[in-house]
Amino acid sequence: MSDKHEPIGGSAPWRTGVRLAAVVAGGLALASCSFLDWGFMGGGSKAPPTAVDPSPTRSVFSLPRMGFPGLGLGGRGGVMSASERQCRAALRRRGVEFTDLAPIRDSAACGIDHPVRVSTLARGVTLKPAATLNCQTALAAAEWLQKDVGPAARKRYLTGIAEVNNMSSYSCRRIRGTSRWSEHSRGNALDIGSFTLKNGHVIDVSRQSLFAMRARGFLHAARAGACDEFSTVLGPGSDADHADHFHFDLRQRRTGYRHCD
Ligand SMILES: [Zn+2]
Numbered sequence: 001m002s003d004k005h006e007p008i009g010g011s012a013p014w015r016t017g018v019r020l021a022a023v024v025a026g027g028l029a030l031a032s033c034s035f036l037d038w039g040f041m042g043g044g045s046k047a048p049p050t051a052v053d054p055s056p057t058r059s060v061f062s063l064p065r066m067g068f069p070g071l072g073l074g075g076r077g078g079v080m081s082a083s084e085r086q087c088r089a090a091l092r093r094r095g096v097e098f099t100d101l102a103p104i105r106d107s108a109a110c111g112i113d114h115p116v117r118v119s120t121l122a123r124g125v126t127l128k129p130a131a132t133l134n135c136q137t138a139l140a141a142a143e144w145l146q147k148d149v150g151p152a153a154r155k156r157y158l159t160g161i162a163e164v165n166n167m168s169s170y171s172c173r174r175i176r177g178t179s180r181w182s183e184h185s186r187g188n189a190l191d192i193g194s195f196t197l198k199n200g201h202v203i204d205v206s207r208q209s210l211f212a213m214r215a216r217g218f219l220h221a222a223r224a225g226a227c228d229e230f231s232t233v234l235g236p237g238s239d240a241d242h243a244d245h246f247h248f249d250l251r252q253r254r255t256g257y258r259h260c261d
Contacts, residue, residue, distance in 0.1 A: 016135025087135035095123035110172035112187035131169035163196035189249035227260035
């Protein structure tokens with residue numbers, strides 16, 4: 001599940017936003033910014049209960065929180081942007097079951113501003129175990145499942161997908177053998193190990209034998225389709241670290257390069 005060859009690139013625009021919030025007189029204003037570089041330590045599970053949600057979505061908000069160095073006040077997560085709200089609306093339209101989590105701040109390098117816990121990728125298609133992702137990655141996974149994987153299964157197996165095996169989602173780690181942080185450390189990546197069809201048949205992502213034509217065709221279609229939704233696609237044959245799973249991420253590179261392997 002490490003990502004030895006996970007290519008390098010810039011950070012995603014939805015994460016880049018404003019680094020420091022305006023501090024409004026009276027100390028009552030909410031800070032609507034990213035805290036990625038503030039060095040705030042602590043996991044999402046330690047987040048305080050949320051209190052303010054002015055939107056009709058299930059967005060998670062926090063009241064101003066005292067104690068950020070140099071600011072005197074701050075918040076965790078802040079107000080959800082329009083793109084974050086639109087992403088959640090798109091998830092609902094696609095029938096994805098998810099819950100908003102409190103912001104995750106494990107370190108300066110690891111965290112998600114507005115994480116979602118995703119338990120299905122479509123109606124009747126379980127993601128197991130549930131994945132912790134940023135919303136854009138969750139949406140890309142749902143679109144991939146619905147546009148590519150479902151049709152590929154119906155074409156080759158005459159049945160649909162019941163379950164997708166999540167091998168890794170948010171994880172605070174570096175790319176193995178390097179000093180670079182994995183896209184998993186921002187909830188920007190998802191690893192898939194297998195698919196279970198509605199008839200119970202399991203298809204492992206691991207390299208199939210030459211004679212397993214149907215499974216090979218299905219996995220090839222699933223992998224090729226992922227290249228339309230993600231900017232990095234790795235799997236068996238890419239390198240030894242991806243011999244048993246697909247790695248998908250939404251890393252944005254300044255050149256616009258997409259690594260479809
Ligand atoms: Zn991965």
